[in-house]
Amino acid sequence: xxxxxxxxTLGRIPSHQRALLRSLxxxxxxxxxxxxxxxxxxxxxxxxxxxxxxxxKEARPLVERCVTIAIRALPQIETASGLETSAERGSEEWxxxxxxxxxxxxxxxxxxxxxxxxxxxxxxxxxxxxxILFDEVAPRFSDRPGGYTRVLRLAKPxxxxxxxxxxxxxxxxxxxxxxxxxxxxxxxxxxTPAEESSSSEAPVTxxxxxx
Numbered sequence: 505x506x507x508x509x510x511x512x513t514l515g516r517i518p519s520h521q522r523a524l525l526r527s528l529x530x531x532x533x534x535x536x537x538x539x540x541x542x543x544x545x546x547x548x549x550x551x552x553x554x555x556x557x558x559x560x561k562e563a564r565p566l567v568e569r570c571v572t573i574a575i576r577a578l579p580q581i582e583t584a585s586g587l588e589t590s591a592e593r594g595s596e597e598w599x600x601x602x603x604x605x606x607x608x609x610x611x612x613x614x615x616x617x618x619x620x621x622x623x624x625x626x627x628x629x630x631x632x633x634x635x636i637l638f639d640e641v642a643p644r645f646s647d648r649p650g651g652y653t654r655v656l657r658l659a660k661p662x663x664x665x666x667x668x669x670x671x672x673x674x675x676x677x678x679x680x681x682x683x684x685x686x687x688x689x690x691x692x693x694x695x696t697p698a699e700e701s702s703s704s705e706a707p708v709t710x711x712x713x714x715x
Contacts, residue, residue, distance in 0.1 A: 528563035557670035574642035577620035584613040
């Protein structure tokens with residue numbers, strides 16, 4: 505019996521299920537990275553993966569959670585960047601800053617960021633995905649309160665088992681915009697006021713001209 509356990513098991517044991525969702529979430533974030541033109545693993549569309557609709561609906565909350573954690577750490581990242589020295593690591597100026605009060609302030613500011621990165625690394629299991637999440641994905645959604653991804657069902661089923669496929673993608677890039685059709689222009693509306701006044705005058709007959 506389920507006993508109020510939410511979520512789908514997806515026909516897998518718990519450890520296999522967690523590994524599957526972690527892999528899907530990491531794959532979606534990794535598509536936002538930089539790829540060379542000749543890379544074999546380059547995605548067709550950035551910020552989008554195609555899977556079954558059941559897997560997409562289960563992986564979506566994990567992606568949303570990771571993005572939220574990264575967004576909450578953005579203010580601390582800005583504060584720490586302002587306290588960090590620009591000197592080269594290992595130089596005399598850097599050593600002086602390292603043993604001074606500036607390093608203590610920077611350490612207190614960067615501590616929540618390190619905690620957030622470790623938490624997302626525990627959820628995603630990929631250091632490269634965590635780097636892309638904090639550098640590219642989180643700043644894009646800094647002003648958005650939630651709903652960073654969406655699931656779009658595909659009409660064509662998967663070959664082999666006929667599974668229902670779906671797209672899991674980030675919002676804001678591939679948004680569908682509604683456009684209003686142009687209002688048709690009729691001949692009566694295109695007439696000028698002079699033409700309308702002349703057409704409204706009664707035609708002059710031969711009897712009226714003779715009078």
